[in-house]
Amino acid sequence: MRRSRSLRVRAVVAPLALGALVLVVWQEAVDRFDVKPYVLPAPRAIATALGDHVDAVWSGALTTAQNAAVGLLIGVVLALVCAGVAAAVSSVAGAAAPLVAAVSVMPVPALAPVLYTMFGTGAQTARVVVAALAAFVPVYVNALRGLRTVAPVHRDLMRAFSASRWQATRTVTLPGALPLVFAGLTIASSLSVISALVAEYFGGPVDGLGKAITSAVSSSQYALAWAYVVGAVVIGLVFFGAAAGLERLVARRSASSP
Structure with missing residues (x-):
């Protein structure tokens, strides 16, 4: 118990200490070398600036976070x-593979101008x-891989017990796929924030952090x-932490369930 608590403390203190060190070195470097503000x-x-404009930062963060959250969902x-x-259905997977590959290599935020034309520049739809x-591809790829990754011995065991297809899916396939699904969700949580933020650079309503940065x-x-x-960094950390927390919650419930 004591060792576990010590590890938790280290997991919190170490990143904070490193972050503080980076800030001190950063401040010292700017002062010593007279780095211009437009450089760093x-x-x-x-x-x-954050303290003087906290309301504006908060308002922009809420808009960006809302678009990212809806799009992520x-x-x-x-x-x-x-x-x-x-x-x-394996034929569906084969037919969808080229489309998923095309979306995965597509610069999705660059579609924003086209989407603004489709949905209107006064709506948030394009950003969503x-x-x-951006969230679709990592979740789809990881979920499909997870659903297909079933150990043959587990499949044979379910057949030996005359389990139905739904019983086999519920007790073997889905639990085995969860780690990969959450791996995709963790990636998607960050990508959704980045994509929503970058999409704000290309037009649309005059709100959100992307517009605020350019202004x-x-x-x-x-x-x-x-x-x-x-x-924007805080939003990304919140989304990442929420995905990680959800993964831990599901893992605990799965471990405690009979």
Whole structure:
């Protein structure tokens, strides 16, 4: 118990200590070498800008996070449904493979201008679609692989017990696929935030962190632009932490269930 608690403390303290060291070195380097703000603002200046404009950062973060969350939900649900159908019908998987490969190599955020034309520049729909497409591929690929990864001995055992197809799926296939599904979800959680943020650069409503960053840079408020970047980083960490927490919760319930 004591060792486990010590490991948890280290897992928290070590990243915080490293982060503090990076900030100290960063501040010292900017002061010592007189780095210009347009090259790299000092952490102190970024913190000041963040404190002075916390309401604007919060408002932009909420917009970006909402678009990313809706897109992530749509992409994950669609990916799981498609993976389930593809795992059950091999011809569907073969037909979908070229499309999934095309989406995986497509610069999804670059579709934003086209989507703005389709859905209108005053709507958030294009940003949601971009986030959904970015989340779809990693979840689909990992879920399909997980659903197909069943040890032959487990399959033979279920047949020996005359288990139905649904019983075999519920007790063997789905639990075995969960680790890969959550691996895809972890990747998708970050991609959805990045894609929604980048999509804001290409037009649409004048809100969100992407628009705020470009506006701050165009007005030479470089520390403020980095303050908005800090807001984007916080959103990404929240999404990543939520995906990791959900994985742990499901793993605990699966371990405790008979």
